[in-house]
Amino acid sequence: MRAVSAGPGLAQLVLLEGRRLALHPLFLAGVVVAAGGCAAFLARGWSTSGWTVYAGFALMAPFTMVATNVVTLRDHRADTVEQHEALPMPVSTRVGALLTAILAPTLLTVAGLGAVTAYAASRFALDEVDLLVLASLPLIMTALAALGVALARWMPSAFVAPALAVAFYFWTPGDDPSAWRVLMPLNSADDTGAAVMRLPYLLGLTLLFAGAALAQPQRSRTSVLLALVGAALVTLSAAAVLT
Amino acid sequence: MSSLSLENVGKKFGSTPALAGVRLEVEPSVTGLLGPNGAGKTTLLRMAATVLAPDSGRIRILGRDPAHPHERVEIRRRLGYVPQEPGFYRNFTAFDFVDYVAVLKDIAERRRRHDEVRKVLDYVGLRDHAHQRIKALSGGMRQRLALAQALLGDPELLILDEATAGLDPEQRLRFREMISVLPQRPTVLISTHQTDDVSALCQRVVVLIAGTIRFDGTPAELAATASDRVWVDADRDERAAVSWRTSAGQFRHIGERPADAQSVTPTVDDAYLLLSGADISARSS
């Protein structure tokens, strides 16, 4: 049995969607925020303002989440759901392409973050926790971007993702972290153990949200597998962070 | 082989039957589906476009079964569909939108795809507007854009749901011209509630009223069903099923012609009104 139009069509769609995401005004707004954080650090040094780099890049993630949400809701907004259903490419392939296209803004972020980290490391002593926390930033982006797609698939409304983005911002602990809030995606970590465990945790969230996005309207083996692996990673690493 | 075949197809929305026992074989030609609003035209065309399944009966499209997932994909590769209210990504340019649809239509290779996109945009006369955003295009241009995306990949079956609605007379002429001179000669199934579309464009006309097929034949044959049942008079004739004042100031009547009235040559319009008008009187009695 021939696989239904995966292959070259999927690759082309990933390119189209990736370009659109990377040029999306909301993603670019996130870039501006991250650039602001980097500027603060450059003006005042790592010891006092290193956190602004983290905060700036972390805030790109909710912006990107709303961007992927808006892009996924395109058919809903334009009333092209049924029109495009009459075309051969199945909706699961299209959602898969969108999820894969998250790599475009993520890779751009990795490049920017890498440059800033390299510069900071050449001038200041970055410790292990600093590096791990910076390494978690691209995964925060993939997790929230995948969540943006999943929300659009399950709750096709333009209000859900922006509301959640704001909520994430306010739920992220400041000086007084209560237990569950430690697990908020935008959170940072203070010790090596927690910083290490946040990496599989965020990866797990990414897979879980991707699986959820692919499961609507119809569960497939891929969607279930992604969601199960994601849920397992999330559970194990969350348990490790909380204990 | 017929391009589309419906056997005893029925569909209900809640308790409203939209289609009841429809039997239809569509051969390669331009076939018009004529009927008043609510007749079930859109329901039938959505089924032909593989986006709606019947409650009962059997459909085959281009010799394949749309209920079967893999055959459905094969149908969709060979299908062009313009829904009654086509949607657009308003912030995309015309080119980008059609290009996007082309990817969904499995035209993967980039250069071939772009050639194909340019070809269909040229065909519908949008070459000069290809890089304009869709929200800046006029209604008539969008209608043509909807046709362009349906023409991607030279479909064997082209389904157009009221594609001429909302066009001005000149645009309608252009639109009909585009449909009738398609180089690959696909089977075209076009719904309309306007009889002049049918007379000008269709080799065959199917009249659908209240979910059932009431006529199936050529436009001339449809007109002939009203022969001897159309007459013109200076005053309104109460015996007519349908009558209206013409631009010449006379009354045109359709129905059982009284012996004293002089019959005139019927048009497709007359025959259609006779069919649907008879239905109205049947319902009100």
Ligand SMILES: Nc1ncnc2c1ncn2[C@@H]1O[C@H](COP(=O)(O)OP(=O)(O)O)[C@@H](O)[C@H]1O
């Ligand atoms: N999605 C739907 N939900 C409920 N009723 C519908 C739906 N689609 C069509 N109908 C009903 O089915 C009948 C046929 O509709 P439709 O196929 O749209 O007719 P047409 O295209 O000829 O105007 C109408 O009575 C309409 O109200």
Ligand SMILES: [Mg+2]
């Ligand atoms: Mg309709």
